Amino acid sequence: MREVAVIGTGMNKWGELWEKSLRDIFVEAALKAIDNSGIDKIDSMYVGCMTSGLFVGQEHLASLLSDYLGYGPIPTCRVESACASGGLAIRQGIIDVASGVSDIVLVGGIEKMNDVDGGGATDALATASDQEWEAFNGITFPGIYALMARAHMEKYGTTRDQLSHVSVKNHNNGLLNPNAQFKLKATLESVKNAVMVATPLTLMDCSPVTDGAAAVVLCSLDTAKKMGKTPLVVLKGMGHATNSIALHTRKDLTTIESTTMAAQQAYKMAGVGPKDINFAEVHDCFTIAEIMATESLGFFERGEGGKAAESGITALGGKMPINTSGGLKSKGHPVGATGVAQVCEVVSQLKGCAGDRQLKNPRRGLTHNMGGSGGSSLVHIWEVL
Ligand code: COA
Helix, strand or coil, X not given: CCCEEEEEEEECCCECCCCCCHHHHHHHHHHHHHXXXXXXXXXXXXXXXXXXXXXXXXXCHHHHHHHHHCCCCCCEXXXXXXXXXXXXHHHHHHHXXXXXXXXXXXXXXXXXXXXXXXHHHHHHHHCCCCCCCCHHHCCCHHHHHHHHHHHHHHHHCCCHHHHHHHHHHHHHHHCCCCCCCCCCCXXXXXXXXXXXXXXXXXXXXXXXXXEEEEEEEEEEHHHHHHCCCCCCEEEEEEEEEECCCCHHHCCCCXXXXXXXXXXXXXXXXXXXXXXXXXXXXXXXCEHHHHHHHHHHCCCCCCCCHHHHHHHCCCCCCCCCCECCCCHHHHHCCCHHHHHHHHHHHHHHHHHCCCHHHXXXXXXXXXXXXEECCCCEEEEEEEEEC
């Protein structure tokens, strides 16, 4: 397998982008990544997108987007794994380069979610849950994560305030990210007292409905070196695992097994453990998801994720910064784009160009992207040479 480097990243400002179409949003991010990489050709392209058919009525997406991008007729396909579609697209791009089939690959992620109303968005997102056992009976994703939160609170004593700490931290980080959807200062009180969505999760525990795209350019390490790219960010480990979509068939609601399995694969491939990771972008679609992800990735013991958030360990100046970008909570969650944007953030941090939220000389970062309530998980480990 050839080693793979990231030589370009691109993102646009996320939010409610009424004036732009899905294809405009994608092309903008993709051209930024191409410009950032300095390349003039692409061998192939992967697009992470959960459900453009339901959100904007457009399928056959990869061909459409490569045509609008104007980089010639290239092999391209769309990749879908619910909210982990972007992470899965990254994995496919890596495999393409590592196998030697392609040398330069563009990986993009896109979702335009605001062209439907709130009910339409909830219905579209619910297709990532088990239709017969979950969606048909009326439960939505906030409801599913509320069940997980309650189980975690009962088993480990995780508190309402600990959930709030995750939201406050991610909104603080988002204030430093020019591309974030929300620029707001949250407090423990404003999170707890926001409108209740599904007990115990309030509006301020939920990621929002977002329009946005992100893109990265991958190539073989040899090619990146020949191009004189420095500093070089390379892939060190990757993992991909799935689990039952429906919550009721899981042994334990308080942990995300697919994440643990994907992380074990990634750590093994990279030859490192959780303690060797300097920072991470994790899938905080709801505050409880960040707490469970940080435990399932092995950063903290089971039941300790809430305490870690409360103690400040996961804050920007803490020992294990989590979601320096603002995470899904503040930066936004255009579902198909999220996994790609996580890589953009980790690469920016590793290259020392993360602006006001820059960490001090990080060497190794991890990205964790999850589909639904953990029906799929992707973990990637990145290192700066
Ligand atoms: N966090 C903070 N503020 C939010 C927000 C969020 N997640 N979602 C919306 N808002 C704000 C809006 O900006 C708006 O503010 P304004 O009145 O100052 O303009 C206000 O709340 C109402 O917005 P609206 O779009 O009407 O909210 P909504 O009630 O339709 O949607 C949720 C709120 C929580 C239901 C929606 O964001 C949601 O479904 N989130 C979860 C998405 C999801 O499940 N993703 C997949 C994860 S697996």
